[in-house]
């Protein structure tokens with residue numbers, strides 16, 4: 001494949017043609033002390049999505065996991081997921097895709113004006129650490145790039161389907177890690193950057209949680225990335241980890 005490469009900055013790349021899951025390899029690297037490594041694959045055979053869901057990763061996508069070791073409290077970990085979503089949406093927009101972010105971590109393309117969308121990319125962040133400090137974070141990003149949406153699960157789209165063109169994956173990855181690097185260096189501005197790209201804010205949504213369902217107007221995100229909902233019973237927040245499904249009503 002044409003994407004066996006070195007990046008200029010700021011992550012070193014470990015490229016594989018086919019793996020089970022780039023997140024699994026990145027976790028191994030993290031456990032052994034690595035940082036600022038990007039594990040990239042052309043194809044994944046056992047890739048994982050949020051909440052133990054399957055994620056489809058045929059050859060032609062961008063499947064990448066970033067290892068970072070921020071010296072911050074675990075409560076701030078969701079900001080790295082938002083940072084990855086912002087970086088992904090920005091680079092997809094550079095490629096001509098009308099990408100927006102569905103809270104907490106889906107990069108989607110809106111369809112019509114009813115809040116409907118197709119999914120372009122997803123993010124799975126995994127971490128280890130003490131109660132007061134993150135040891136490592138693995139931010140896994142899956143982008144349906146040079147693929148036909150017909151080869152992907154229902155509800156998915158791809159850069160190819162949206163623009164009619166394939167992207168240079170090497171360049172896309174280079175830009176993605178640059179944007180992620182910039183965002184992690186300026187976490188304070190991640191939430192406002194996220195708001196600018198958010199499809200969810202302003203929508204009336206139904207959130208499914210293990211502890212029950214919530215319906216309300218999505219009005220904002222907090223400084224740690226939780227969703228602020230205006231429900232009939234007042235204002236409440238939902239953290240990303242508690243959200244099993246979010247749908248426009």
Ligand code: BTN
Nearest residue numbers: 021047048049050122123140142
């Ligand atoms: C989701 O939307 O549920 C998250 C999907 C995350 C997929 C990416 S692809 C690269 C990395 N490796 C994995 O096994 N998963 C993530």
